[in-house]
Amino acid sequence: MPTILIVDDEEDIRELIAVNLLREEDYKLLEAVNGLEALHLAKTRRPDVIILDLMLPEMDGLTVFRNLREDPRTKSTPVIMLTARGRLEEKITGLELGADDYLAKPFSPKELMLRVRNLLRRTNPNQGGSVIESGPFSLDKNALKLHLEGEAIDLTATEFKLLLCMIESPGITQERGDLLKKVWGYSDLIQTRTLDTHIKRLREKLGNHGNSIETVRGVGYRFFEA
Amino acid sequence: MPTILIVDDEEDIRELIAVNLLREEDYKLLEAVNGLEALHLAKTRRPDVIILDLMLPEMDGLTVFRNLREDPRTKSTPVIMLTARGRLEEKITGLELGADDYLAKPFSPKELMLRVRNLLRRTNPNQGGSVIESGPFSLDKNALKLHLEGEAIDLTATEFKLLLCMIESPGITQERGDLLKKVWGYSDLIQTRTLDTHIKRLREKLGNHGNSIETVRGVGYRFFEA
DNA sequence: GCGGCCCGTTACGGTTTTGTCACCGCAGAG
DNA sequence: CTCTGCGGTGACAAAACCGTAACGGGCCGC
Known part of the structure; x- marks a missing residue:
């Protein structure tokens, strides 16, 4: 901004x-x-x-x-x-x-x-939000890195897209279907555990901040600044 | 001019x-x-x-x-x-x-x-001469040369164009597709290892500064002043 | 024509990333 | 409490991606 x-x-x-x-x-x-x-x-x-x-x-x-x-x-x-x-x-x-x-x-x-x-x-034509801040998290779109408490955490392209979806609107629950569509382009109704797996990997990388990603059972996931 | x-x-x-x-x-x-x-x-x-x-x-x-x-x-x-x-x-x-x-x-x-x-x-802050400066690097558009720590490194036309694309906006990731289009005029979706090859050749010429070119896996490459 | 340079292509291999699956634990409804 | 279905988890294999070496063609000066 x-x-x-x-x-x-x-x-x-x-x-x-x-x-x-x-x-x-x-x-x-x-x-x-x-x-x-x-x-x-x-x-x-x-x-x-x-x-x-x-x-x-x-x-x-x-x-x-x-x-x-x-x-x-x-x-x-x-x-x-x-x-x-x-x-x-x-x-x-x-x-x-x-x-x-x-x-x-x-x-x-x-x-x-x-x-x-x-x-x-x-x-700053490249401004357009090359860095997204949310609480202690800051996402660097260029480096595909997450900065957290001074540490830089490498994310893969998919992980980055996924985290971005959630971090953009903290506190709002993102439905499984929406996430699948936004990140993978999958149709709503497909059934896959891919999403779960990536959430797990993200949580691992977030370390003790892993619980910033909250599961909303039966609906989707939700991000909030711990 | x-x-x-x-x-x-x-x-x-x-x-x-x-x-x-x-x-x-x-x-x-x-x-x-x-x-x-x-x-x-x-x-x-x-x-x-x-x-x-x-x-x-x-x-x-x-x-x-x-x-x-x-x-x-x-x-x-x-x-x-x-x-x-x-x-x-x-x-x-x-x-x-x-x-x-x-x-x-x-x-x-x-x-x-x-x-x-x-x-x-x-x-174009770098106008005023055919020389583009970025940190310890300076690119001479006319001579197709890269000056680095007193040494002048010869670059080929392609190498020069490629390096120029990246050095113009340090820290910003240039996507593979964009580089292919800008340097070679290829369409986005073409699949080729040409880009990789030239990146390798550039890194070789840059010597110990070769790691100034960072690869962003799944996206492209990114130049930054080491 | 010859040799050298530049360039694009190809093949190969290593590494990372990714999707799927099977299995398990647990939350929530009844 | 029990049952059920959802989500967590670890393992695995396929796929994607990238680095690298080598090859051959085109171009140019000699």
């Missing part, structure tokens, strides 16, 4: 942005009301995009921006600048410094949202 | 853009005056960014854009839309379709140039 940092000292603008962003997409929002807070959040939480109002108390927005660009952790984080001042010169300055976009207030919230979306899509 | 395609039927505007772009940076320019020409150029010459005026004779700019997005060759080419019409709704439509930027005429040529520059920097 992409993380967005909004830096603005006007609460109503933050609200406006937040409402519009959250309405259509699933973003995680961080908010900062001044430069120092912004820098701290940006460097510790590593947002995927930063929306930066240039009009800030104490520290100027451009100063914040330069500071961001100097730190390796935030050097290449996309930044969209907002400003009440619509003067061309400022815009040029902002873009010259390397801002990825520049909007003058009043702006259309929908436009901002679309620009954020397009920017995100271009910046 | 980044290639830019300018699509506009007004000569003076093309001129304006061209002069401003060429002044500060070294770009290669392509020009098209209508939709068909634009599509043809985009798909054969593969520009790094497209500047598209929406007001075109015969074929509407938005139609051109949709057509671009449907072809795999131009699907992810950044597009900046230009328009004389400054209506908000049009802007929203353009952005909604996935335009990377949208400027209303009259625009500041300098602003356009900066936006192009920033977009290019984000799109």
Whole structure:
């Protein structure tokens, strides 16, 4: 889930942005009301995009921006600048410094949202959830590995698909038929012990977390963060 | 050298853009005056960014854009839309379709140039030379050589293409089918050991760095900076 | 034509993965 | 408590997958 940092000292603008962003997409929002807070959040939480109002108390927005660009952790984080001042010169300055976009207030919230979306899509095309987190578990789609308490556990392709199905919706019981269809492409009504076997193998690999996979007798299986 | 395609039927505007772009940076320019020409150029010459005026004779700019997005060759080419019409709704439509930027005429040529520059920097960070860097590896597209710890390793054309595919996105698993398609143009489902053979040859050439190419069983291969 | 390089293919073998089966324990209904 | 059917478990054999060596054809410079 992409993380967005909004830096603005006007609460109503933050609200406006937040409402519009959250309405259509699933973003995680961080908010900062001044430069120092912004820098701290940006460097510790590593947002995927930063929306930066240039009009800030104490520290100027451009100063914040330069500071961001100097730190390796935030050097290449996309930044969209907002400003009440619509003067061309400022815009040029902002873009010259390397801002990825520049909007003058009043702006259309929908436009901002679309620009954020397009920017995100271009910046991390591989994001799309290459790592799935759930409690102490994190699934790495690329390495086909499960990270758990610092350890990396190798999973086979099938095991991975199976675990993914369950971990995607923790606490929800996945019916046998659905799992067979999703992982193996089998039809609903086929009768096989394959599923059981793989569940067992998964539980083994999960070690003492094996009981995170709960059996729902007569229905299917259920995953929950132990 | 980044290639830019300018699509506009007004000569003076093309001129304006061209002069401003060429002044500060070294770009290669392509020009098209209508939709068909634009599509043809985009798909054969593969520009790094497209500047598209929406007001075109015969074929509407938005139609051109949709057509671009449907072809795999131009699907992810950044597009900046230009328009004389400054209506908000049009802007929203353009952005909604996935335009990377949208400027209303009259625009500041300098602003356009900066936006192009920033977009290019984000799109292909490894541009600016035919050398691709990744950790201790650096690939020279012209010489077909891999530089590693001071040594220059000769690669054959195929080996180079293959390594390039993987090194472009470190840590991301490249599926067998995708590699076969990208490097050899084979269809997905073909079964061959050619890929394996070349992976082996690459690993040999990489010497003790050979394990930078990790096999993800049942999926494909994955490169990471060891 | 000759030799060398590059490339795709093939065959083979080792290892991992996977599906099935038989057997067993146990939960839940009666 | 007993019975029954579902799920757990371990073993096993087939299949899938990958690494590797070797082969032969095409291409090019000489």
